[in-house]
Amino acid sequence: MPTPFPGMDPYLEQPELWNQVHNRLIVAIADALTPQIVPVYHVSIEERVYTSNDDSLPINLGLEITERFLEIKSTRTGEVVTVIEVLSPKNKRSKDGRQAYENKRLKIFASNTSLVEIYLLRAGEPMPIFGDAKGDYYILVSRGYGRPDADLYTFTVRDVLPAFPIPLKQGDTEPVLDLQQLLHDIYERARFDLVIDYSQPAKPPLSPEDTAWAWEILGTSK
Numbered sequence: 001m002p003t004p005f006p007g008m009d010p011y012l013e014q015p016e017l018w019n020q021v022h023n024r025l026i027v028a029i030a031d032a033l034t035p036q037i038v039p040v041y042h043v044s045i046e047e048r049v050y051t052s053n054d055d056s057l058p059i060n061l062g063l064e065i066t067e068r069f070l071e072i073k074s075t076r077t078g079e080v081v082t083v084i085e086v087l088s089p090k091n092k093r094s095k096d097g098r099q100a101y102e103n104k105r106l107k108i109f110a111s112n113t114s115l116v117e118i119y120l121l122r123a124g125e126p127m128p129i130f131g132d133a134k135g136d137y138y139i140l141v142s143r144g145y146g147r148p149d150a151d152l153y154t155f156t157v158r159d160v161l162p163a164f165p166i167p168l169k170q171g172d173t174e175p176v177l178d179l180q181q182l183l184h185d186i187y188e189r190a191r192f193d194l195v196i197d198y199s200q201p202a203k204p205p206l207s208p209e210d211t212a213w214a215w216e217i218l219g220t221s222k
Helices: 015-037 095-109 179-190 208-218
Strands: 041-052 063-074 080-086 114-119 137-142 151-155 163-165 176-178
Touching: 015 041, 015 063, 015 080, 015 176, 015 179, 041 095, 063 095, 095 114, 137 163, 163 179, 176 179
Parallel strands: 080 114
Antiparallel strands: 041 063, 063 080, 114 137, 137 151, 163 176
């Protein structure tokens, strides 16, 4: 059964579900890109591990956090050409998680590696982005050979998610990632319709206007 929403389903953002969405999306992106870039490049799923302390507890437990991301590498040399990150709540809200990611982000910006950041979470403070663009969700495409210029895609919960190019080496044809199709496919394969209670408000909450819009989409009167 398909998601009832035309773009990003805000119910996928709920904390108890997002980790599944994140992991499935990482794999789906890798699978979608691979046929478009082989044999010159390949996609690998990588892990970032760090220790995080839960600020809500009176003691520090030193929890080990594992976050997955993608690297597009040159098949011939092994060089990392592009890093693709799907931001998690820890990246946006946790002090330890945000610091770990911001350190990595700065290193990438100081290199020739391209960076793609996909923000599909409304809660938390977004990563620093130049300009005053407004939206519920963002996609940042920063080409290593084109900095400081970058492409920024912004969209709201009401919009269809964009298809966008993934940078490679300068001059190479860039594969296109259809994020909307990937998310809809993930939703149906995972049967998220069986675990989401659409009779309840979305978490995190939508604005009053978007809440009314969502209830209309869902055919629910509140």
